[in-house]
Amino acid sequence: MKETLLLTKHMRENPQDSHLIDIYEKNNGYNAARKVLKENNPGEVIEEIKESNIRGRGGAGFPTGVKWGFLAEDEERYLVINADESEPGTFKDRILLERDPHQLIEGIIVTSFASNISKAFIYIRGEYAKPARRVQDAVEQAYEKGYLGKNIFNSGKDLDVVVHLGAGAYICGEETALLNSLEGRRGEPRLKPPYFPAVKGLYNKPTLVNNVETISSVPWIINNSGKDYSKLGVEGSTGTRIFSLSGHVNNPGNFEIEMGCSFGEFIDTFGKGIKENKSVKAYIPGGASAPWFTGSQLDIKMTIDDVADAGSMLGSGAVVVMDEDTNLVLAAKSIVSFFAHESCGQCTPCREGTTWLEMILDRIASGRGRTSDIDLLLDVCDNISPGLAWPPKMTTICPLGPSAVSPITSLMGSFRDEVESLLPKKVLINND
Amino acid sequence: MTENIKFTVDGKELEAKSGELLIEACEKSGIHIPRFCWHKRLDPVGMCRMCLVEVETPRGKALVPSCTTEITEDLVVDTESEVVTKAQEGILEFLLINHPLDCPVCDKAGECPLQDQTMAYGPGESRFVEEKRHFEKPIPISEVILLDRERCILCARCTRFSDEISGDPLIEFIQRGNKTEVNTFPNEPFRSYFSGNTVQICPVGALTSTSYRFKARPWDLKKVSSTCNCCSVGCSIELNTSQNKMLRILGEDNEFTNQGWLSDKGRYNFDYLHSENRVLNILSNSEGSFKEISIAEATTKIKDKIEELENPNIKFLIGSHSTNEEYFAINEIANYLNKDKYLSRDSSNVYFCDDLLFDGYFGDEYSQAKLEDLDSSETIVVWSEDIKDNLPILYLRIKKAVKNGTKLIVFGHTNTAIAGLADIYLGKDVVSNKFDLIVNPSEIEDLKNNIEGKKVTVVAGKSTVYQKKESLDKLINYLNDSSDLKVLNSFSKGNTFGALQNIDEVKGLNEFCNEFDSDAKNIVFTIGVNPVNSSHFAQAIKEKLTSSDFVISMDLFINETTELADLILPTTSLGEKEGTVTNIEMRVMKQNKILPAPGSTLSEWEYLTAIQSMLGVDVKYENESEINSYLVKEYKDQDQVPTFDNLNKPRNLFGVINRKDININTKDLEERDFSLLMVRRLYGDSTTQINSPSISMLGAGRFIEVNSSTAKKYGINEKVANFIQGSNSILINIDINEFLPDDLVIAPINRRGFENIDPSKDFEITEAKNREELSVN
């Protein structure tokens, strides 16, 4: 199987200078923007996106066209690009920001036009300093050419783009927390209802929050058609996606494919198998929040719905492969610890629970576990995510709490013996 | 008008208004849903997750926080299902894993929502075996509040109160996740006029009051409802005592007045009740030394003196701490002793000690406002003394109204504390430094656009004693003609309106000074006042009192005024007497007795009736209730009279509004220049405050306020300076306030050091030379 290059086509064809506006334009760049501004039919643009059936590439997978349709009427509306890529295992937005920033900018122009927005923010995580510089340079190049600012492309419309740096908080990837952060507040998620961004977003005004990859896909859709886009991939997971592959594979990296193949195929073809020819013990299909699949589940298809049906999520499209020698308890602890550190602290179960889970796992991993700890772990998880159901229910404000539960349910579900081997042996008294 | 809709909880069908919060609707129907972060008076945040309930949705049952869920038609709720019960246990277990086992030493024990909910909804044991979070404990975050971060359950009630309600966000969450703590900025303590409220609403013992810490257990306390006397809002309070000592005052939720909140002065200013400086026996002053005498001797002295002086002028200087019943008694005896007899206007001998007293707007042509009118008005207009300092809870009510969309227009220059809230602030272009309205109100576009044809509430009062009433008249009459106006006369001291309702004709200190005939024989009664301490007329009054032939003071302490008296009759105070008081809305509320009268103190009316008896006058009443039965006869609405019985009825818990004729007879001061605008601050050197160690330090600061160009003019470029007038030199802090006009200097009238300053004389501000003086007091 091969990659299908839409998002990564330009950067592959012009590796050294894909980030420069002249090179981008030589490659059909900014023609989608020109087209929509000339035709001046925002409704049609939204229709194309709806027809493409593209689903959000951030992790939640919400149909983008539907999201655009929800945006409430108001004179003041905003577009915010969520470039706070912090889900462990994910680095696909990074390549788009670093190597094809103009594709994103063009997507922003089209999106803003379609939704009558004149101010857009690109919220880039603070740790992406180099990608942020690239994007800022590209923004400045676009301003210089009159593609951003006042009267863009001589259309009579204005569009301002501000690149805003985050400062080290995974929770700011959650859209309402991102808006709080952009407002200069603590990155705490807001309650939905009433704070649905489409109605009450940035500064309480209607706001569109979209992932980098989603908006970067827009120019292709406009240049070709929504229908063409929907023909790629499979139903329910149309178009192409960039998957980030890491862990114990020989060839980690970003790979743009149409969805539909199995994880096993993906890992073999693009990851070129496991290092030292080891076997897969477990793999994470969609970023650290996703429950694990075992090495005997490599035939699951890489689509949003297939993975959901199998009890996990395609999420941010990050595949992390763990070989047969991986200490899964430490792996789980690493993920739980991540969520405990990134918890914003607002709500009781996540703030207290995730740290408690980290502490218990720490005891177990270092040989100080007790036999009752497995049940305790699962019960604490149940108090964060009742029923340990999938899709998860939550006692928390946002899904971060339940995300911390995923590695533990995966660990106990399929690898309980690994955990038990670290606990004190049960003494069996035989009085015969 | 929202109609009632039906919804089901635990199988029971209930009704509530559409859009009401589920947790509140259930509460009203008697179904208690446990909670920590939700508070009826704060915006809900759904953070503690204790109030989770299950509701039916098209996709099955969902666990939702009831504090953020609104009632919708046919909502089906389960508050007792297994999932809910497990969640409740889980949340409590989570809260307790880091919560220290402090109950034996924690103030909150016995009235602690965490304890109560753990008993009712929590797991029996904790499964947490690791180390709990540790913080240094407790840390003082202000002079009156201590913070114990280990106990904090991060419900954010205190931070939300400070941000949303009081507008002093000086405490906030620091750090994130498990390491989150509440704290202040270093060197920026939690100095808010309302900080004490956070102690009351904190659901655990994380925030405690320095004055109450370790003093009692809630089951030891005797409790009674009463009404606060610090300002004329008359907040509903609960007095807590133990072993006949007042230990604590809490705010009660009176929907119409304070809605649960109190200012820190109302909350903490009560230590003086048990001060060792309190006068407990009648004192007779013979040549500078005080001798204890009996009431018989005292009343005899008075009678003898009146006879000796042969028809002397007998005048009454009254304060704002008396109850309505006491004012009634004062009125009776004042009339009896009035040489000119109360036959015509201008002959009253009762003078109320508020510098800012003026005739007010009480005629039939003015509609009197209630505090709830602030919420239902489209615009609020303010021209008065500083509301935040003198009517703090009114400030909170205005802030709340503004938050909900009411427009606020503020006239300068004494209300800069609410200038930040105001939609329109009318400063030097509209109001001169002498408080003349230099523009016709109808020509102020911003004002016109916001009041013409609209519902308006105006808070009206003189900003300074030097101000001419004319300016205010112009404004009020314009508003009255052009809008649907309601007036709140902003007389701010305690039971002013009780005095106005029960004294036939009230005059002010200006009239007292002008009408005082030093060549005649004069007897002066001072009742619960200390004008020699902090009044623009202090010097003049001191002269008059000194030259009087006989002065009888009824008060609690020996102070600047009472030390000039020939007889000091010690009186009862808050919690030691029963009576009614009237607030700024003409709402009559009850004050109740919970402490015995200390020593030989008596209530004011008891002294006055004793004097009357001695003078051979028939006294009609033997207790407060009887006095009350007389004074209620003059209320206009005879169906809702504020008798003690009526006020003790549950439906009258929040008082009854009732009006009487009000007669204030004052004149403007003669026009004079003043170089310094002296204003009252919330905390100061009043006798009760300096004798209340819990808060006396709060009124110690000395400062002036100027804008930056005035500061430059005086050559001030540091934060401290010396204020010099004559032989007075005060080390002061400089507060820069850009809302002030040029050349206006504001100084506190009620801070030690400023008592000898004459606002009509010149002063200097120089570089502070002697900094060692910069210690408090």
Place this chain on the structure above:
Amino acid sequence: MSWDPKLIEKANEIIDLYPQKRSALGPLLYLAQEKEGYIDEESVQEISKLIGITEVQVKSVASFYTMYKQEPTGQYLLSVCKSISCEINNSREVINNIKEFTGLANNETDEDSTFTFEEVECIGACGGAPAVQVNYETVEGVTPTKALELCKYLKEEVPKVIVADELQEKFGGTKSFDWAIEDNSGTSSTAPGFQIIGTAEEK
């Protein structure tokens, strides 16, 4: 030291980019970070005045985010990722090596202010695990041995501007993806190198 007029001017320029002043809080905190190496009390007071919120509100936001340092930092901020992909690719050993070389524990700065060491969560370089950052410039595929060499290089050569490409060439290994574009940009402070803040530099 309170902020000099030029810095205030820069701060106001940043404030003007946003519809509401408070949004500029993030970038202004980076200005303080660049100036002092951490968010000191004076900066909090200046920022509080510029934006119109209380000092504790500034501190509340600053202390929420890990990239705003609350204590003075050294010249080089060494951030080593310990999230899942790096964890299963031996980041532990990288961390231990750096700790041993610098003598620092997590979040500590050494006495001569050369290094501040911190263990961080996923920095988006998972394909190049184990990954580190020096002053937020990412170096991927840094083996435990190379990590030591990197530290030595920083200590001995004391480069003024940190450029990711340069360090990658010297001490890096597997990359998450082909970086392709030649890039000489970097930073010389512990605030991320970004044009709007004024911390982007070229070598």
